[in-house]
Structures are given as C-alpha cells and as structure tokens.
Amino acid sequence: MESSVVTPPPPAPPESKVPTKAVEGSATWSLVDRLGLAFCWFLGLLFCAIAAAIVIYLLIQGIKFLKLSELTTPAAAGFTEGESGGFSDAFVGTLILGVMGISMALPIGVAIAVWLVEYGRPRALARITEMTIEAIAGIPSIVLALFGTVIFTSTALGFLSRSNEGVVFGRSFFAASSMLALEALPLVVASTREGLNAIPRHVREASYAVGKTKAATTRRILLPTARPQIATGGMLGLGRIIGDTAIIVVLLGATQNFSPVEGAPFPLDYLRGAGTSLTNFVYEASPTGNLNQPQKAYAAAFVLLLMVLALNAATDLVHRRARKVGTWSH
Amino acid sequence: MESLAPDTAPSAPPPIRRLDPQDPTPAQEAVPTTATSFVAAKRSIAAPQFSIRRMEVDRVSIHYGAKAAVKGVSLPIRQGEVLALIGPSGCGKTTLLRSLNRLTELTAAARLSGSIRLDDVDIRLIEPTLLRRRVTMVFQQPNPFPMSVFDNIAYVLREQGSRRVRKKALEPQVHSALARAGLFEEVKDNLKHPALKLSGGQQQRLCIARALAAEPEVLLLDEPCSALDPQSTAVIEDLIVRLRDDVAVVIVTHNLQQAYRIADHVAFMYLGDLVEYNSATRLFNSPTQQRTAEYVSGAFG
Numbered sequence: 001m002e003s004s005v006v007t008p009p010p011p012a013p014p015e016s017k018v019p020t021k022a023v024e025g026s027a028t029w030s031l032v033d034r035l036g037l038a039f040c041w042f043l044g045l046l047f048c049a050i051a052a053a054i055v056i057y058l059l060i061q062g063i064k065f066l067k068l069s070e071l072t073t074p075a076a077a078g079f080t081e082g083e084s085g086g087f088s089d090a091f092v093g094t095l096i097l098g099v100m101g102i103s104m105a106l107p108i109g110v111a112i113a114v115w116l117v118e119y120g121r122p123r124a125l126a127r128i129t130e131m132t133i134e135a136i137a138g139i140p141s142i143v144l145a146l147f148g149t150v151i152f153t154s155t156a157l158g159f160l161s162r163s164n165e166g167v168v169f170g171r172s173f174f175a176a177s178s179m180l181a182l183e184a185l186p187l188v189v190a191s192t193r194e195g196l197n198a199i200p201r202h203v204r205e206a207s208y209a210v211g212k213t214k215a216a217t218t219r220r221i222l223l224p225t226a227r228p229q230i231a232t233g234g235m236l237g238l239g240r241i242i243g244d245t246a247i248i249v250v251l252l253g254a255t256q257n258f259s260p261v262e263g264a265p266f267p268l269d270y271l272r273g274a275g276t277s278l279t280n281f282v283y284e285a286s287p288t289g290n291l292n293q294p295q296k297a298y299a300a301a302f303v304l305l306l307m308v309l310a311l312n313a314a315t316d317l318v319h320r321r322a323r324k325v326g327t328w329s330h
Numbered sequence: 331m332e333s334l335a336p337d338t339a340p341s342a343p344p345p346i347r348r349l350d351p352q353d354p355t356p357a358q359e360a361v362p363t364t365a366t367s368f369v370a371a372k373r374s375i376a377a378p379q380f381s382i383r384r385m386e387v388d389r390v391s392i393h394y395g396a397k398a399a400v401k402g403v404s405l406p407i408r409q410g411e412v413l414a415l416i417g418p419s420g421c422g423k424t425t426l427l428r429s430l431n432r433l434t435e436l437t438a439a440a441r442l443s444g445s446i447r448l449d450d451v452d453i454r455l456i457e458p459t460l461l462r463r464r465v466t467m468v469f470q471q472p473n474p475f476p477m478s479v480f481d482n483i484a485y486v487l488r489e490q491g492s493r494r495v496r497k498k499a500l501e502p503q504v505h506s507a508l509a510r511a512g513l514f515e516e517v518k519d520n521l522k523h524p525a526l527k528l529s530g531g532q533q534q535r536l537c538i539a540r541a542l543a544a545e546p547e548v549l550l551l552d553e554p555c556s557a558l559d560p561q562s563t564a565v566i567e568d569l570i571v572r573l574r575d576d577v578a579v580v581i582v583t584h585n586l587q588q589a590y591r592i593a594d595h596v597a598f599m600y601l602g603d604l605v606e607y608n609s610a611t612r613l614f615n616s617p618t619q620q621r622t623a624e625y626v627s628g629a630f631g
Contacts (some may be wrong), residue, residue: 149606201437206537207485209433210544212465216491225476325476326526329557 013064016160040272049110056306060304065295071303075256075281089257089299091283093173094242094307096270097277100177101184101241106183106234109188114218116189117196137186152168156230161272162261169253176284178251179245184237191233195226200328205328231318235311242307246281256279256291369466378594381410384547384578385430385465390444392425392434399425402444403601407548409578412570414593414610422602427550430580431465431492434459438498448547466541467550471557474540479517482525485509486543491549497570503543503546509530510576511539531562531600540570544578549573551581566593586626590614598622 026034070086070181078084083240109295112129120126136144152161153170161172199222223230248254262268278300283289284298385407392400400422407413407430415423425434432453434440438532446453453461460523472483480497483504488495502523508514517523525536531573534554541549551570555563570594572578589596589610598606598621606613606622617623624630 016451069489198608200471200473202469202471203473203475205433205467207475208468208471209431209467209550210486211459211461211466212485212542213459213490219491220485221475322615325524326471327476328471328526329530 007022015057018305020109025239027282042185046121056197058305060303061298064298066299068303070296070299074258074330076289080293084291084293087285087296088276090300091274092277093252093258093304094279094304096173096275097177097180097248098238098242100173100271101180102234102238103190104178104181105184105237105241109232109233109237110192110223111186112185113192113196114223117193118214118218128204132187136182137190140246141183142246142250144183145247148175148247150252151175152178156243157229157255159272162274167247167275171251171253171274173252173273173275176247177241179247179251180241183244183247184240187236187240188230188233191229191236192226195229196222198229199225203328205243228322232315235315242304243279245277245283248277252276252280252285256281256284284322353469359394367430378411378574380575381408382402382578383407383450384409386447386450387426388427388445388447390429390442390446392422392429393441393443394439398602399440400599402516403597403599403604404444405607407580407602408595409547409580410575411428411594412574412579412581412592414583414589414596415599416582416586416589416596417599417605418600418625421599423597423599424552426579426599427552428467430548430550431462431467433462433467464546465548466544466546467548467552468534468537468541468554469491470553472530472535472537474528474533476524478522478527479508479525479528479536480504480521480539483543486540490491494564507539507543508536510542510573511535512565513539529562531565534558534562534566535569538566538573543572546577548578548580552581553582553584557582563588586614598625600625 014124026037028036040265064264067086070088070090072091073086074082075087076085112133112317116126116129149170150274151157152175153168155163155166155168157170160174162169172221203225204217208214212220251260254276255274256276258270258273258275260273261268265271282300282304283298285291285293285300287294333624334358340576345532358390365417383406387405388404389402389404389406390400391398391402403422403426405413408475415424425440428434429440429442430446430453432516434442435458442454448456448461448464453465456464474492475485477485484497484500486507505514505518508517515531516532517528517536525533528536534557538549554570555566558566567588570579570581581589581593593610596608597604598608598617598619606619607619608618614617614620614626617626
C-alpha cells in the first residue's frame with residue numbers, strides 16, 4: 001500500500017535529443033587519419049573479396065570438372081581428354097610427400113624448438129641456430145632443390161634413388177620429401193617456440209618444485225601445453241610441402257606417373273623412384289604446360305584447395321580443444 | 331572437512347627424525363606489555379602443540395653477481411608452526427624462500443654462502459629432484475597444469491615422466507592429497523574437470539594439494555593469496571594453519587595482517603638483512619627493532 005504522504009515522482013523528462021551513450025567518433029580526427037582509416041577498411045575488404053573470389057571460382061570450376069574417376073586413374077598418353085586418364089599418381093604422390101615430409105620436419109622442428117627455448121646454451125650456439133633457421137626460411141625453394149640435387153646425386157646416397165652404372169639419378173620421393181621437410185622446418189620451429197614461450201615461467205617451476213626433471217616437465221607439461229601451436233606449425237609446414245612445385249620438378253623428376261625402381265621391395269621401389277604431385281600436375285595441365293588440359297588442371301587445383309582447407313579446419317579443431325582446457329591468468 | 335583426522339593423513343609418512351624435541355623457543359608468548367600502533371584482526375589460532383626443527387638456515391648470504399640479495403640470515407624452520415617472511419619488495423625474502431629448495435639455481439647464477447640444512451644434511455648434498463620432493467613450493471599465481479584435477483596430482487605421484495602407475499592405483503593418494511588441501515569435497519564428483527577451469531581459490535588449493543602429494547617435510551608458499559579474493563584467502567589461511575602439524579610451513583607475504591593472523595613466528599627482512607625474528611605476537615606488538623616498528627606500523631614499505 002502506498003502512503004499518500006509520499007509525493008509522486010516527477011514526470012519523466014521529455015525525450016531528449018542528447019545521445020544517451022558517448023561514442024568516440026572519427027569526426028574529430030584529422031583528414032589524414034580519416035583517409036587512413038578508410039584505406040584500411042578498403043584494403044581489408046578487398047583482401048577478403050580476392051580470397052573469396054579465388055575460393056569460389058575454384059570451387060565452381062572444380063565441381064564442374066572434377067570426376068571421381070580422375071582420382072583413381074593414372075595419367076596416360078592419349079589424344080583426347082577422355083584418353084589421357086586422370087591424376088591419381090599425382091594425388092597419391094602429394095599424399096606421400098606430405099606424410100614423409102612432415103614426419104621428418106615435425107619431430108626435428110619440435111626438438112630444435114625445445115632445445116632453443118628450454119636449454120639454448122651456450123648462447124652463441126643458440127643464436128647461430130636461430131639465424132640458420134631464419135636463413136633456411138628465406139631460401140627460395142628452387143635453391144633448396146638445386147642444393148638437394150648436389151646431395152642426392154652423391155654415390156653415398158645412391159640407395160635413396162635410382163642409379164644406373166654408377167650414375168646416381170638423385171630424383172626420388174626420398175630426395176624430394178627431405179628437401180620439402182627442410183622447407184617446412186622453420187615453420188614448425190617458429191610455431192613450437194611461440195607455444196613454449198607462451199607458457200609462464202612459474203608453471204615450469206611448479207613442476208620442478210615437486211621434484212620433476214626438465215625432461216619430464218618438457219614431456220608431460222610443456223609439449224602437451226604447446227600442442228595447439230605445434231599443430232599449427234605442422235599444418236603450415238604441411239601446407240608448404242603440398243604447395244611446393246620447384247622441388248618436385250627438380251628432385252622428384254616430375255614424371256606424369258610413378259616410375260618405381262625395378263627389383264626393390266614394395267614400398268621402397270616407389271619411394272626410390274620418380275613421381276609427380278598435384279602442384280606439378282596443375283602446372284603441366286595448365287595452358288602453359290605440356291599437357292594443356294585446363295579442365296583437369298582446375299579439377300586437380302580443386303583437390304589441392306580442399307586439402308588445404310581441411311588442414312585449416314583440423315588446426316582450428318586442435319585450438320578449440322585446447323580452449324576447453326583453459327589457460328593461466330597472467 | 332576432516333583433513334587433520336589421522337585416517338586421511340598419508341598412510342606411510344617418511345621417517346621423521348625428531349631433531350630437537352625440546353626446542354627451546356616456545357612459539358606462544360605472554361601478552362605483550364608495550365603496545366605499538368599495529369592494529370590487526372585478533373589472532374584466533376591456538377598455539378602450536380609442538381615444534382620439530384626441520385630446516386636450519388645458517389648464516390646464508392645469496393649474491394647475484396656483485397649484488398647481495400640476502401645477507402647472513404639465520405633462521406630455524408620448524409614443523410608444527412608457520413613461519414612468515416615479511417618485508418618490503420626486493421628485501422630478499424623470495425630469494426631466500428626459493429633457495430630453500432634450490433629453485434634459485436634454475437633461473438639465475440645465484441651464489442650461496444653459509445649453509446641450509448634439512449634434517450641436519452646440507453641441501454647442497456641432496457640431489458635437487460629429491461630435495462624438491464621433500465621441500466615443495468606453491469607460487470604466487472595459481473598454476474595448475476593444463477590437465478584434469480586428478481592428473482595434476484597423479485603427475486606428482488608418478489616417477490618423473492612415466493605413466494606407469496595406473497590411475498586406479500593412485501586414487502587413494504590423490505583423494506588424500508585433495509582432502510588435506512580441503513578441496514576434495516568440492517571436486518570429488520568430477521575429478522576429470524580441467525584444473526584451469528576451477529576458480530582461482532580452488533586452483534591455489536589444488537596447487538597446495540599438488541605440493542602435499544609429494545609428502546614433503548617443508549611447504550614453501552610464495553605469496554599464495556596475493557592473486558585471490560578475500561574469501562578464498564580466508565579459506566587458504568585456515569588451511570595453512572591446519573597444515574602446520576604435518577609439515578613445516580614457510581610463507582612469504584606482503585600482507586602484514588595475514589602474517590599476524592596465521593604465523594607463529596615472523597622474520598622481518600629489510601634490504602637482505604634479517605632485521606628481526608620473533609614470535610608473531612611479539613614482533614607485531616612489541617618489536618625490538620626500530621625498523622620493524624616502523625614497518626609494521628606502516629611508516630614505510
């Protein structure tokens with residue numbers, strides 16, 4: 001019950017023109033700043049548009065031209081598109097290179113990163129290692145490929161490729177994937193280092209303070225914590241590996257089909273032999289290449305694109321799972 | 331919570347060597363005679379029932395290069411009581427604390443002279459990983475490992491990086507450690523809960539449980555409540571006082587009220603020197619040193 005003594009509240013003030021929320025606007029900015037902001041917006045949107053255009057265009061072309069049979073039939077010599085087969089060898093070649101390359105780059109890269117972040121002594125050696133990794137990251141892949149031919153045509157490494165009367169061919173899945181791994185290595189190292197550096201020092205100390213060794217701490221605490229960044233590094237590296245062409249041309253032989261080494265036991269005969277990848281197939285099938293079958297180039301490029309998108313999705317998944325575990329407040 | 335009940339205590343504690351059962355320094359003091367300006371919440375804790383000397387800091391100096399962080403400090407650390415190290419920032423109290431389990435060796439080239447003894451053995455003669463299981467530590471920031479509550483404790487119980495001992499076999503020890511840290515009732519329904527999704531206070535108690543799981547003789551706490559809200563702080567202070575019978579507790583704190591509430595003995599350090607070491611009631615109510623009086627009354631620091 002309301003008492004009559006209480007005075008009624010004053011009537012609500014009329015709707016005010018004054019904004020109820022203060023917002024910082026760019027109206028007070030200088031012209032240069034406003035133009036700069038507009039430019040940033042424009043470029044950001046332009047970049048999105050370009051990326052979207054590429055993906056959408058390739059999706060449309062890919063869906064139009066990709067036949068599943070192309071993934072299962074190897075390329076063949078023929079006068080018409082129907083006779084020249086698909087690109088199964090290139091597809092499988094990319095898979096082999098990816099698996100071999102990343103299974104070399106990932107453990108080596110993680111080990112280097114652990115040494116740099118957790119040990120890194122003597123300092124000078126650590127600095128040199130860092131600089132070397134950065135240098136490798138900057139070397140064009142065609143240069144790495146040339147360097148690879150020097151190494152893999154040496155007689156001592158003849159068992160990794162085909163050799164004929166003492167002359168080592170030097171082109172094989174072993175040779176190509178080794179150099180591709182070297183190309184992916186800096187990405188794995190950088191990403192893993194970032195992950196390890198993000199772990200606060202007191203977390204390591206908490207593990208040492210219950211009597212754990214550095215090795216146990218690294219294995220059970222640090223590496224699992226850095227898993228999302230290690231995965232990112234791996235995915236970036238894998239993307240680099242499946243996207244490279246120069247090393248394929250120089251170190252894999254860039255044949256249209258597998259050419260296994262006769263007489264070697266099963267997986268080795270293919271791995272020691274020459275082959276091709278999707279990137280090389282796309283190049284050859286494009287109007288500038290020897291095959292000149294643009295429709296198949298689109299189909300192969302579409303498969304490549306799907307692989308890269310799948311990698312991105314997988315990385316995202318690892319990060320999302322890591323968020324469920326939480327992180328330390330700083 | 332019945333974490334002090336004997337049935338939740340560790341089943342096989344390490345053999346305790348009672349060094350000096352009649353330790354001549356009784357922690358309980360008579361009512362102070364001279365009043366100072368220090369005003370704090372009334373101490374509600376009972377006097378310790380006993381005290382066993384576990385660690386002995388003997389004329390310890392610690393240098394970082396030319397800079398002396400700790401200058402000739404001598405202190406006893408006893409089971410059965412809480413020792414608080416207080417003093418302004420940079421006075422060397424954290425350095426001293428971290429040298430008790432040789433954690434200083436990992437981060438900086440600190441030079442230590444004098445000796446620190448654990449049960450009469452110089453800690454430089456104890457293998458660091460063994461020492462750090464006997465003298466465990468809790469840090470300022472709650473830092474559970476990014477795994478489940480259960481795995482946080484199980485990690486401590488297992489041999490180094492091994493996963494050999496099965497979860498089932500570790501259950502009793504994990505439960506008892508959580509119970510001793512007063513966390514078991516809150517987490518028992520979901521021990522698979524990610525530790526980093528607990529509240530800050532719970533995380534810090536998990537860190538205490540983790541430190542207790544190694545069944546240490548000494549527990550070091552480096553400002554364990556400074557990142558927590560008052561309520562969580564109260565829970566942890568209560569816990570620390572209850573732990574003092576099982577382990578010797580050393581706590582570094584910036585919070586004078588906290589030192590007064592929970593500590594039995596207090597060491598006041600200033601610029602690397604141990605200015606005064608005394609029982610909490612004495613040090614806060616009738617300090618013998620001018621510096622101490624100024625510090626506890628808020629004149630500086």
